[in-house]
Amino acid sequence: MTALPVTVKWLLLACLSLALGAALEYAGLPAALLLGPMIAAILMGTNGARLALPKMPYMAAQALIGCLIAQSLDKAILQRFMQEWPIFLGSVLSVILLSSLIGYIMARRQVLPGTTAVWGTSAGAASAMVVMADAYGADARLVAFMQYLRVVCVASTAAIMAAFVFQVPGGHPPAFVLFPPVDWPDLALTILAVAIFAMIGNRLRINAGTMIGPMVGMALLNGTGLLTIELPEWLLALAYTMVGWRIGLAFTGRLLRHAAKALPRVFLSIVILIGFGGILAALLTHFLGIDPLTAYLATSPGGLDSVAIIAASTKVDMSFVMALQTVRFLLILALGPSISRFIANRIKT
Structure with a gap:
């Protein structure tokens, strides 16, 4: 794989992504168009492809995902939050507290060098945590490994749960139309507005500004x-x-080998977070009568864009899912770095 020309590698990645995405879509798996390319990229990256997605395409993708989220962020979201803010804050803060506790324990037991585990176990804001870790002297590569492994596990688990656990018996997924009729003037205005807001978000130098804008x-x-x-x-x-x-x-082969010894415990920490999210979902379903899939996606610990994609392709209460996920995302951005620094200081003392 390493000896192949870069153009051939990208072409191979595109073809593999198309094949896997189509296969998963045919199998009826939610978010197939996300999971297919993700799996293809993991296979390529861990076999020496040495490819890196340029910044601009990813920023454009973030902006479009932000626009997708915006479709469900209407007055109902704010009203939902105002009506049920104790549920939202309680759910989110409990996940932040658990992830912080796991990071503290892993750091104290030296599962990973220095304060790496503190930054790596944060249940969200992956890019911000990697930057903070690098600035604080932790191993940013391992933090990236932990954060992106969490995103992969959460996205994959949520998609599988949506497809096979919560699927209504006898139900049929909506027909997938890749090229539907398009209102071209509205599309042009949408793209223009998204580009402007993405530039504003980027200029403000806030984390994930190209999506939040x-x-x-x-x-x-x-x-x-x-x-x-x-x-x-x-x-x-x-x-x-x-x-x-x-x-x-x-997920390069070098990074995976570097993290091999810690992988079981890193994976266990992710399983604990996912399991805790499932417990929160069960409580919401039992005591508040919320639809199980809606509750599960809403409490899924991380991956706002991934959850948005999955929720958009399933029959759930989109406003509840995105309200809780948005609150979690914003609180992680606001509190995550401070909590990580606080724990890191306590470990060093």
């Missing part, structure tokens, strides 16, 4: 009726592919 800006425009969001499936498929490649290509 379009998410907030397009939600305002869509909610006030000033703009109708038009996102054809083929455009979203390109965005899903970029997200999948970004995650998958981070």
